[in-house]
Amino acid sequence: MRLRDRLRTSGAVRGFGAPPTRRTFLAMLGSAGAVRLVPQPHGLVPSGAEARPTLLCVGALTGGGSGAIHTLAVQGGRCEPLGSIPSEQPLALASHPARPIIYAANSVNRYRHEPRGTVEAVLVDQRTGQLERVACQPLSLSATYPRSLAVSPDGRSLLVAAFGGGAYNILPLDESGVPGAPSAILKQVGRGAHFPDQGSAHPASVVFVRQHLMGIAADFGADRLDLLSPDPNAPRKFTIVNRIACRPGSGPCALALHREGGLLVAAQRLRPALTIFRLVPPAHLEQSGEIPLPSTPAAITWCPQQEILYTVLTERSCLSHLHVWQLDPAAGTLRRIAEAALPAADIRAIHAGPAALYLASERGLITVNLDHTSRTPLLTTGLSAAVRGAVSLAAVTRA
Amino acid sequence: MTVAVNRGDPRFDTLKSGHNLRFPASDQEAADRILLCASADETADALRRVIAAGMRPTVRSGGHCYEGFVSSNPQGAIIDLSLYKTVTRDGETGSYCVAPGAVLGDVYLSLYKRWNLTLPAGSCFMVGAGGHISGGGYGLLSRLYGLTADWITGVDILTVDADGTVVARRVDKDQDPDLFRACRGAGGGNFGIITSFRFEKLPVAPREVVNASLFFPWKDMTEEQFTRILMKFGDYWEGRGKDPDTWGLFSLLEVTPKVTGHFGIHSQFCQPDGTVNDVSVFNEFLSRFDVFQPMTTLPATAPLGPHRLNLRTQGGSPRGIIKRPWLDATVGDGGGGGPTRAKYKSAYMKKTFTPAEASTIYKLYTSPANEGRGSVISIDSYGGAVNRPGLVRDTAVAQRSSIMKLQWQCYWRNADEDSEHLRAMDEIYTAVYTGSHVDAHHQGTPWGDRYEGCYMNYADCDMLRYSYWPELYYGRDGLYPFLQQVKRRYDPNNIFHSSMSVQE
Numbered sequence A: 001m002r003l004r005d006r007l008r009t010s011g012a013v014r015g016f017g018a019p020p021t022r023r024t025f026l027a028m029l030g031s032a033g034a035v036r037l038v039p040q041p042h043g044l045v046p047s048g049a050e051a052r053p054t055l056l057c058v059g060a061l062t063g064g065g066s067g068a069i070h071t072l073a074v075q076g077g078r079c080e081p082l083g084s085i086p087s088e089q090p091l092a093l094a095s096h097p098a099r100p101i102i103y104a105a106n107s108v109n110r111y112r113h114e115p116r117g118t119v120e121a122v123l124v125d126q127r128t129g130q131l132e133r134v135a136c137q138p139l140s141l142s143a144t145y146p147r148s149l150a151v152s153p154d155g156r157s158l159l160v161a162a163f164g165g166g167a168y169n170i171l172p173l174d175e176s177g178v179p180g181a182p183s184a185i186l187k188q189v190g191r192g193a194h195f196p197d198q199g200s201a202h203p204a205s206v207v208f209v210r211q212h213l214m215g216i217a218a219d220f221g222a223d224r225l226d227l228l229s230p231d232p233n234a235p236r237k238f239t240i241v242n243r244i245a246c247r248p249g250s251g252p253c254a255l256a257l258h259r260e261g262g263l264l265v266a267a268q269r270l271r272p273a274l275t276i277f278r279l280v281p282p283a284h285l286e287q288s289g290e291i292p293l294p295s296t297p298a299a300i301t302w303c304p305q306q307e308i309l310y311t312v313l314t315e316r317s318c319l320s321h322l323h324v325w326q327l328d329p330a331a332g333t334l335r336r337i338a339e340a341a342l343p344a345a346d347i348r349a350i351h352a353g354p355a356a357l358y359l360a361s362e363r364g365l366i367t368v369n370l371d372h373t374s375r376t377p378l379l380t381t382g383l384s385a386a387v388r389g390a391v392s393l394a395a396v397t398r399a
Numbered sequence B: 001m002t003v004a005v006n007r008g009d010p011r012f013d014t015l016k017s018g019h020n021l022r023f024p025a026s027d028q029e030a031a032d033r034i035l036l037c038a039s040a041d042e043t044a045d046a047l048r049r050v051i052a053a054g055m056r057p058t059v060r061s062g063g064h065c066y067e068g069f070v071s072s073n074p075q076g077a078i079i080d081l082s083l084y085k086t087v088t089r090d091g092e093t094g095s096y097c098v099a100p101g102a103v104l105g106d107v108y109l110s111l112y113k114r115w116n117l118t119l120p121a122g123s124c125f126m127v128g129a130g131g132h133i134s135g136g137g138y139g140l141l142s143r144l145y146g147l148t149a150d151w152i153t154g155v156d157i158l159t160v161d162a163d164g165t166v167v168a169r170r171v172d173k174d175q176d177p178d179l180f181r182a183c184r185g186a187g188g189g190n191f192g193i194i195t196s197f198r199f200e201k202l203p204v205a206p207r208e209v210v211n212a213s214l215f216f217p218w219k220d221m222t223e224e225q226f227t228r229i230l231m232k233f234g235d236y237w238e239g240r241g242k243d244p245d246t247w248g249l250f251s252l253l254e255v256t257p258k259v260t261g262h263f264g265i266h267s268q269f270c271q272p273d274g275t276v277n278d279v280s281v282f283n284e285f286l287s288r289f290d291v292f293q294p295m296t297t298l299p300a301t302a303p304l305g306p307h308r309l310n311l312r313t314q315g316g317s318p319r320g321i322i323k324r325p326w327l328d329a330t331v332g333d334g335g336g337g338g339p340t341r342a343k344y345k346s347a348y349m350k351k352t353f354t355p356a357e358a359s360t361i362y363k364l365y366t367s368p369a370n371e372g373r374g375s376v377i378s379i380d381s382y383g384g385a386v387n388r389p390g391l392v393r394d395t396a397v398a399q400r401s402s403i404m405k406l407q408w409q410c411y412w413r414n415a416d417e418d419s420e421h422l423r424a425m426d427e428i429y430t431a432v433y434t435g436s437h438v439d440a441h442h443q444g445t446p447w448g449d450r451y452e453g454c455y456m457n458y459a460d461c462d463m464l465r466y467s468y469w470p471e472l473y474y475g476r477d478g479l480y481p482f483l484q485q486v487k488r489r490y491d492p493n494n495i496f497h498s499s500m501s502v503q504e
Helices: A023-031 B039-051 B105-116 B129-134 B177-181 B223-238 B279-287 B326-331 B353-364 B368-373 B415-434 B461-465 B469-474 B479-490
Strands: A054-063 A065-075 A078-087 A092-094 A103-107 A118-124 A131-138 A148-152 A157-162 A168-173 A184-187 A204-208 A214-219 A223-229 A236-247 A254-259 A263-268 A273-280 A285-292 A296-302 A308-312 A320-328 A335-343 A349-352 A358-363 A364-370 A376-383 A392-395 B002-008 B035-037 B057-062 B077-080 B087-089 B096-098 B154-160 B166-171 B192-201 B208-217 B249-253 B263-269 B322-325 B341-351 B374-379 B404-412
Touching: A023 A168, A023 B177, A054 A078, A054 A092, A054 A118, A054 A358, A065 A103, A065 A118, A078 A118, A078 A131, A092 B341, A103 A148, A103 A358, A103 A392, A118 A148, A118 B341, A148 A273, A157 A204, A157 A236, A168 A204, A168 A236, A214 A254, A223 A254, A223 A285, A236 A285, A254 A296, A254 B154, A263 A296, A263 B279, A273 A335, A285 A335, A296 A349, A320 A358, A335 A364, A349 A392, B035 B039, B039 B077, B039 B166, B039 B192, B057 B129, B087 B105, B087 B129, B087 B263, B096 B105, B105 B129, B105 B326, B129 B368, B154 B177, B166 B177, B177 B479, B208 B279, B208 B326, B223 B249, B223 B353, B223 B374, B249 B279, B263 B279, B341 B415, B353 B415, B374 B415, B404 B415, B461 B469, B469 B479
Parallel strands: A092 A148, A092 A392, A148 A204, A204 A254, B035 B077, B057 B077
Antiparallel strands: A054 A065, A054 A392, A065 A078, A092 A103, A103 A118, A118 A131, A148 A157, A157 A168, A168 A184, A204 A214, A214 A223, A223 A236, A254 A263, A263 A273, A273 A285, A296 A308, A308 A320, A320 A335, A349 A358, A358 A364, A358 A392, A364 A376, B002 B035, B087 B096, B096 B192, B154 B166, B154 B192, B208 B263, B208 B322, B249 B263, B249 B374, B341 B404, B374 B404
């Protein structure tokens, strides 16, 4: 029996609409049921079909301050571990738009004894899934604990959000995708309403707008979104061209940019909500809606093919909740169309493939198959425990 | 009006570096902009612009930072205060005010000529007050009068709050007392930009001093003799040197490689009343070394070495003692030297040398392998008024039990020699602090019963490899956690940072 059939389809939750109370939300969950994990060593998930084979890279924390990056072949919801290399603290991954390279933001505060975070570049063998570290680039002094990174659409720049140091770094990428020393360093200031969490600027999430070569960043500490563009006179030097204030005390923590580039959703952690913005060229964001959430958003991503947004919310219990939202492109609003409970409270990242969702969690990689038509979750799910401590995800096309 | 020197300006290549030409290590590491400010208002305006541009500000007064904390600032801005160098007296409060860009030589001249006062600060004429005093500031009169930071009664400082607003503060024991304490010795580049050091009172300048040098030829120097000299020197400061009547005595034992031909002890003395009517204390100290039959002058051809005393010994007088006006002895020769490539290290010592330490130093400095490396150890007398009780609670200088302070120095000219000199310095220093005389958990560092760590004004990034490096510089009695609190409160965005700044 498909989970979808057991889901209670909720009513439309439009921007600034009344939020469900905790009690009503839990009641909804009760009627919605939960996704059941099926631990399997590998070769999981029978149903559905990926459009093309994909290599999924998974950053994992292995304990004791160490980490690893794994590759898994995913197709048709099937996960097969292929390769692995040690890493430091790969809290975020991003893939190059044209080359089989992924970049890991190492959430560390020391590089050769200096207070710096680092970025690793890892070459992915598209045929075998084997990994080779090709560079470890330190960030600027005091740019510690990087938490997010994004590659520019032209593949020439890597934008890094240093959460701990309150700074953005732009690293130039050479022809082969190897990062160099920061070509732009933007030290941030600012604070939010919640001390000490928002005692200073904390860039937390970055994305690139494909159409405009513009970066957008969420500053968790300062309650704002920063828009970054290349300096016309020095393309490798970015400057902040606009700042968009978020609701005071909201704590924007994650961004998801719609594939068309015209719509941005910001997840807010401290006042749990999704805020929807329209991108107004050349460099402005206009808020089109806000949806309060019943609990803290932990991960967010768009479905690459359709107007569907997935969010994972974390409860204090051992559960997380997967919400599925339908976009109304004309109105710039989201309507929740499905939800499901997931038996893990520590989901840190989500990747939407054509046939399945992949969720990085402490227990491993959770696969949630999707209904081919509605993109809503199916009952059949799987857990790849080979990647315990998973915290970040990125995909590379398989040869 | 603030002077902005950007890349392309003909002055940029000169002004991008400070005294230590190792920094910036490359053009990419250099700052993008240098802003020369001549007043507190100009400094505040420059800081606002730097913050608004998202640049990292580093602050320079005299440019003598030993590491690259100022000059290595890729895409950042150096706020240079060298044009802000007034030494004045506040007409309202009567406090003496020293601007950060004033060099110590000018401070001495101004304080002396206007008010017959002085500061117990350093001996290099061209060192800027801003960095020197921020790190505590000690010199030839410190055994007599304490550290410069001990005399500060107020500080004007620009901080940057969480919103990025530049805030001008006047801090003292009543206003922002935590920040005030932190400004008394924690080191520059941590909390804000100090635009004025304020002193309600200052010590009277000595009228005159006596100087003397003793030189010991390396030629026939045995390890046993060398060890005895070092221990005799150290024994004095651990024993007799603690008596207040000796606090006007400053001495440095300068160990240079055997290839230089000799090493020496260079001393200055005045009585606590600032005169030299009775030099019996001085003679008593110098006579300790009679048994080694030191020379009191050098052949004209002998190299003088980089010691920091303006010594001109006088052949023929007993033990080469020369009496000089204090001002002449202090600023007479300018001093300081020009920019060069250099590396420095430091160590505070609470006790005299052990035979093992002396033996290691002897072997290293007589080794042919070290002949060309140009390293020098300046072993300064310390203690006296510096170690008066209570100061450790009121200031940010933790080292209040030491009797000697060592500065390890190495100078060279060519960039291609960097790695060799840096490696050699590190090896020598580590070797001296390795062995049974050092606590088992702190091998390679001056820490434990005999030592009191390192001096932040002699910053040494090699020490970062030790996880406990803050203890070396700030002790283990709560000063560093206190400074971290101050940092979080007054610089929440960590605007002012370096690889060795106070870290969360």
